[in-house]
Amino acid sequence: MVSSTISELVADAKDGDHRAFEELVRQTYADTYTLAFRLTGDEEDARDVVQEAYLRVHKGLQRFRGDAQFSTWLHRITANCANTFLGRRVRHRHDELPAEPNIADVHPLRDPVQRGEIGDLRAQLTEALRSLPPKLSAVVVLRDIYDLPHEDIADELGISVSAAKVRLHRARKRLRERLYPFGDESGDQESHAM
């Protein structure tokens, strides 16, 4: 239902309906901001990336054919803007410690035990992701959270597919080592022992 609403809005916006475009922004901007924040790790930078992304979407909407999902297209544009932005940031200033994000679960789990475990893991992961260099975190965010194909990731980050894959493996390895620093995992080894 949500996707049909989005596609209707896209169609109306393409016909020049500015209100439809505004509604499209209203429905998607929090998601876009979340991705921008995950890619830049900074509130102000994420805001700039989101602004730039919607300007590009507005300009390029006629080129959006609708054979891909609008959200995927928007994620790609956001990734591209963030990449450009980070390139500029590296040249212009040293990274400071970013502020804690204001996190909200869109689909909270009912089971409190599961909620606690997942919540802990998510918090640890969010922390771990922020500890990675932006080049590595971008790839793992786009692939393992947003499910973009390697080819799209490579395109938007301006690197080869094989470079994107190498960065992904490195990022996963670092995340795993950070989450499980002692290599042990209670219970699991026992259950696999034959």
Added chain:
Amino acid sequence: MQCEEVTLVLAEVAPVEDAALPLAAARHLDGCLRCQAELSQYRKLLRGLSSLREVQIAPDSTLLDEILENLRPPAPVLKLRRRDRRKAILKGVGAAAATGAAGAFVAVSKLNRSTVAQ
């Protein structure tokens, strides 16, 4: 296959399903507790990452207004101004040409200077 090779495969494939594992790696995993633990860690990691898709980071309440404000078309005003500016320059050059070659030379050299200054 040795543990070191399997480690690389696991980071690459990080499979959720056993079927995605190359046969040699799967065979190694059958008898190696260390690599089994690592596989299990990768699976948890990937499930956790994928679940982050459900988590939204709330933007400051002013962001939406800022985006919409940015998208509202001030473009015609800008274009008009630019067009006006060009007209003014053309008028200036035209007027200078009308008053004589010396006047035109001054206008053009002024334009050149401003281009260089940029």
